[in-house]
Amino acid sequence: MTTAANGxxxxxxxxxxxxxxxxxxxxxxxxxxxxxxxxxxxxxxTVKEYFGLGQEQSHKTETVFDADHPEVFxxxxxxxxxxxxxxxxxxxxxxxxVASVAQNRGIQLRSVEATLEGAxxxxxxxxxxxxxxxxFNGIKVTFTIDADASKQEIEALVAQSQKRSAVFDAxxxxxxxxxxxx
Amino acid sequence: MTTAANGxxxxxxxxxxxxxxxxxxxxxxxxxxxxxxxxxxxxxxTVKEYFGLGQEQSHKTETVFDADHPEVFxxxxxxxxxxxxxxxxxxxxxxxxVASVAQNRGIQLRSVEATLEGAxxxxxxxxxxxxxxxxFNGIKVTFTIDADASKQEIEALVAQSQKRSAVFDAxxxxxxxxxxxx
Numbered sequence: 001m002t003t004a005a006n007g008x009x010x011x012x013x014x015x016x017x018x019x020x021x022x023x024x025x026x027x028x029x030x031x032x033x034x035x036x037x038x039x040x041x042x043x044x045x046t047v048k049e050y051f052g053l054g055q056e057q058s059h060k061t062e063t064v065f066d067a068d069h070p071e072v073f074x075x076x077x078x079x080x081x082x083x084x085x086x087x088x089x090x091x092x093x094x095x096x097x098v099a100s101v102a103q104n105r106g107i108q109l110r111s112v113e114a115t116l117e118g119a120x121x122x123x124x125x126x127x128x129x130x131x132x133x134x135x136f137n138g139i140k141v142t143f144t145i146d147a148d149a150s151k152q153e154i155e156a157l158v159a160q161s162q163k164r165s166a167v168f169d170a171x172x173x174x175x176x177x178x179x180x181x182x
Numbered sequence: 183m184t185t186a187a188n189g190x191x192x193x194x195x196x197x198x199x200x201x202x203x204x205x206x207x208x209x210x211x212x213x214x215x216x217x218x219x220x221x222x223x224x225x226x227x228t229v230k231e232y233f234g235l236g237q238e239q240s241h242k243t244e245t246v247f248d249a250d251h252p253e254v255f256x257x258x259x260x261x262x263x264x265x266x267x268x269x270x271x272x273x274x275x276x277x278x279x280v281a282s283v284a285q286n287r288g289i290q291l292r293s294v295e296a297t298l299e300g301a302x303x304x305x306x307x308x309x310x311x312x313x314x315x316x317x318f319n320g321i322k323v324t325f326t327i328d329a330d331a332s333k334q335e336i337e338a339l340v341a342q343s344q345k346r347s348a349v350f351d352a353x354x355x356x357x358x359x360x361x362x363x364x
Contacts, residue, residue, distance in 0.1 A: 007222035012256030017308040027310070029302040033269035037294035040189035041278035045270045047262045052304070053254055060259045065247075067274030072235055074194030077242045080229045082278060083348045085271030087215035088227045092249030093264030094361065096223035112219035120211040122234070125348050126199040128209070135352030141361040155363050162361050166265045166307050170317030175353045179276065179323040179344050181337050 004148075008103035026053050042068040042078045083136070087116045089167045094141060097161025107153060110146040139171070186330075190285035208235050224250040224260045265318070269298045271349045276323060279343030289335060292328040321353070 020027040029052035035045040048062040066079025080088075091114045102109050118139045124132040145154050162168050202209040211234035217227040230244040248261025262270075273296045284291050300321045306314035327336050344350050 007224075009222075009256035013308065016255070017305075017310045020305050020308060021310045024303070024305060024311075027303050027305045027308075029304050031263070031266050031269060031300040031302060033266065033273050033298045035273035035277050035296040035298070037277050037281055037291065040191075041281055042189075043274045043277040043294075045273050047266050047270065050252075050266075057252065057254060059252060059262060063262055065270045065274075067270070067278070069278065070232075070239065070241060072239060073198070074191035079274075080241065080245055081213070082271045082275030083352065084213050084215065084229050084232075085267050085274070086349060086352055087213060088229065088247045088249070089264045089267030089271070090359070091215050091217035091227050092225045092247075092261075092267070095217050095219050095225040096249070096251065096264060099219055099223055109219065112225075114217040116215045116217070118213040120213060120348070121206070121209050122211050123199075123202050123206060123209045124351075125346050126195065126202060126209075127346060128199045128203045129206075133351055133355070134346060134348045135350075135355065136348075136357050138358040138360065141359065142364050143362070144364045151363070158361060158363055164307050164309065164316060166302070166316045166318075167268060168317075168359060168361075169306075169315055170265065170268055170353060171357045172359050173315070173317065174355055175318050176320040177272070177323065177350060177354050178320065179340060179350075180325070181333070181340055182324050182326045 004103055004106050004108040006099050006103045006109050008100050010100065010103045013100065028052075038078075040068070041075050042066065083118065083120065086136075086171065087118050087139070090139065090141065090171060091116050093165045093167035094143075094158070094161050097165050098143070098145065098157050101157050101160045101164075102147065105153075105157070107157065108148040110148075111144075113144045115142045115144075116140070186285055186288050186290040188281050188285045188291050190282045192282065192285045195282065210234075220260075222250070223257050224248065265300065265302065268318075268353065269300050269321070272321065272323065272353060273298050275347045275349035276325075276340070276343050279347050280325070280327065280339050283339050283342045284329065287335075287339070289339065290330040292330075293326075295326045297324045297326075298322070
């Protein structure tokens with residue numbers, strides 16, 4: 001195995017894997033977000049604290065995300081739409097996976113770019129046709145990767161990234177979501 | 183029905199619903215995102231253009247989102263984690279829905295806040311236990327809403343928002359995701 005300089009500390013991840021095999025309670029993370037309604041369909045969501053490795057943790061900085069609907073939906077477009085955030089999550093998860101797997105396999109990456117398209121029939125959310133689902137009809141992800149590897153090795157990187165992707169799993173398989181009023 | 187000033191143009195949405203019943207092709211939207219790998223598991227995702235109402239459309243501004251892993255994963259924490267973006271999308275979608283349904287029902291909102299917790303056993307993504315899924319074990323959303331309405335009416339708002347939420351559907355039901363190398 002050659003040493004690739006992709007900037008991923010694979011040894012730390014392999015060590016964490018071994019450590020967490022013996023202490024599953026430390027592997028229980030809770031990611032958090034808090035959203036405030038602003039006006040119309042505009043909201044801001046704050047992400048900073050989370051729980052993991054048995055204790056409260058914090059990102060280095062607090063990040064605030066605006067979401068809104070675009071002007072074609074008679075809204076003010078103060079931010080991207082909620083459903084577009086799913087594409088941001090999916091793209092960044094698969095890209096992180098490609099970098100991690102490449103590092104583990106000793107493949108030097110030069111550039112990785114992903115283009116996502118989420119097809120969405122908005123008759124669902126508008127209640128115009130009860131046979132149309134509310135979410136995406138489908139998502140297509142296309143990677144363009146320049147690396148010291150064959151086309152086949154690059155395809156294998158992407159396949160392994162998918163296999164270990166948190167967001168790919170969350171979108172392609174059902175997640176239990178409970179919604180309550182305090 | 184009283185007139186509530188929540189800032190949602192419900193009449194435009196009801197008109198769009200009627201218009202799109204007769205022209206399903208205009209209801210076919212494509213949301214897009216483009217991601218570039220930076221270093222390690224850090225990436226930036228850009229969202230601006232989309233397709234809808236039969237033509238290319240654009241958000242007023244381009245938005246760029248950083249994603250990374252936190253320092254406890256031996257990364258640099260240059261942005262929130264990919265899976266946290268799913269919470270941002272879910273929270274903002276359900277909140278927009280609450281505002282829209284309230285407007286349609288003539289309920290004046292004073293404040294809406296949502297707190298999300300996504301439980302995540304990271305042994306899945308680390309490959310430490312093949313019985314553990316990669317994504318969330320479950321997500322809990324808690325709304326705190328101050329409005330000119332009874333507890334029962336507020337619960338009904340939240341229930342209707344869930345029923346019409348694009349992101350709630352995308353997370354609770356399987357979405358078809360295709361990943362290719364160009």
